[in-house]
Amino acid sequence: MTHTTTLTPEQLEEFGAELDAIRQRIIADLGEADAAYLRKVVKAQRAFEAAGRALFYLPPAWPLAVASLSVSKILDNMEIGHNVMHGQYDWLGDPDYNSRMFEWDNVCPSEQWKYSHNYLHHTYTNILGKDRDIGYGILRMDEEQEWRPYYLGNPLYAFLLMVLFEWGVAAHDLEVDEIVAGNKTWADTKKLHAGLIRKIRNQVLKDYLLFPALTGPLFPLTFAGNATANLIRNIWAFNIIFCGHFPTGVATFAQEDCEEETRGHWYYRQLLGSANITGGKLFHVMTGNLSHQIEHHLFPDLPARRYPEIAAEVRDICRRYGLPYNTGSLSRQLGSVFVKIGRLALPGRGRRRAAQVSPAAEPAVAA
């Protein structure tokens, strides 16, 4: 859906200044607590990983081993990898947590992910035709994407993307849909191949050959366990991430609305283009604090552990400017995402579009 601005340029500027002030305050306050938190999470992740790998030697503990390894991979990819690669901890000056050097336990090379995610997705969030995270070039996730019979498979594609999520993320930069459409050629993606192949080789070698081989006769069990842990991580990450931008009420934008965009408008677009998930502290950690997708999109380079403390203020600012703050429980946000995936499998753009109102005029979706 397209969005109509309801704030005046002056209001937008004030809105941006208020958010800038939050950002300044947090940056000035960064210090030991943030460093200690990150190191604690990393220590836990390493411990879960070591425990998971070791428990495969005890066949009855197989479910525990899988659970432990799954937690390790989820922490590695979300609270550590995603956030470190955003540069949230570059200020530490620690090469272990530098966005330019960090590599995650995932088949997608960090270098390629940072381009499509940090740059394309975070800069052009929810701008149709610019943000490739709208449907990832596979799904129809917005009415403005023109319907084709291909999209009848929307639910099936979403299911496949969920179970193969890390592979989908790895293939994202190849922009296979653009190749199929004839807008670019396979040769155009050549410079990505070496990095991609190297990363895939390393991940496959570790999870599907070396660690299973180290358990000797238990090879098949360990192999299956590693595959299951990767699958659990895929399903979890997919579900959390789809709740970030696709629940009902999240706005998309037309390219012409975002030309010569001010900082205030950029903040405004980030706010309207994202949605949060409510939950407990442990839940937030396991989502990499992406349950605070709104705060993450407003301040992608602030350490994610700060998002919960900022959230109340952001919400208050939204209330004062009459802007929606989209949040809800996991089941509610996921439910609306699944409904959207199903609904958009079918044509029906014009009718719905006429019924759309500007998100800014809608009441805030309460938690």
Place this chain on the structure above:
Amino acid sequence: MSIDLAGRVLRSRTVAALASPHGIDRYLKQINPMWAAHEVRARIVSVEREVAVAGHPTVATVTLQPTSTWAGHRAGQHVSVGVEVDGTRRTTRVFSISSPDSHPGDRFTLTIRANPEAGERSVSTFLTERARPGQLVHLSQAEGDFVLPDRMPEHVLLLSGGSGITPVMAMLRSLQRRTHRGRITFLHFAQSPEHTIFGAELAEVARSGHGIDVHVLHPRQGDPYLSPAFLERLVPGYRDVPAWACGPASLIEAARAAYDGSDALRVEYFKPPRVSGTAGGSLTFTRSGVTVPNTGAPVLEQAEAAGLTPEYGCRMGICFSCTARKSDGVTRNILSGETSSLPDDDIRICVSAPDGDCAIDL
């Protein structure tokens, strides 16, 4: 032997594949910070004051016990030391090693003069005044080619000023340990006897050293300064005597003038960090060799105006695609107003504008 075997296993390709993508060191350090397969770290063993003159920067010798990954050093080399000064942000500085040649895993010492101008994140002030035994520091391997040759010449001149004595003292100590039979002339300039680093040790060497002529001079108290005439008097035909010199810029210039371009002279000096706050000046792109007058606009814009094509993404400071190393000078983040005055700081060039002279690794 067993340690060696463990090291070989830990550095094997199999272990690298198993520990991918993080690397084995990031697992080992969770168990014990002194365990490493590739990285070099050290524990501070002791910190001893060398010079403590009221109102002047402290000089101290820091003894380090490195991890087994330390490959040893040759006298005259330096090492990068990274410390978390405020317990959080790591800052890295280069210091000369003051102890004689070391073997892999051996203890070694740094002798450091505090640089109070470097501000609250000063590594030298931290190491000389606040560091405690047991604290961990991050190291590089020893670096630098300011070293003595394997085959020693018959006569050498070691020349230093102030805290520049550190690497040449390491050389002197190594030569003493090697029971070098040739002649050594050791010439050092210091502010006063109280300011003289290693003063007592040098006096001892002067008293008992065989074939070592030690001259410690205090030009501010009337002693002669370095000049061709003075050198000629001290070491007749000095231009043919291989020399190693380390010290402040004035000493290096005097030594270069005296040796008149002769390759018998090897020099080493560290540029003190310069803090500049004035607008204008020039912006240098070191890798491209381009220098332009600084307009005060973000570095990315100025680079593009100069015909460079640095990598960039969002152009608004969120995606880190354009991060580049600022080798020198001060930049200001145009969004937050934060300044970066440390050399070798990574900055986002799309939102960083130079404050006066600035050099970027582009």
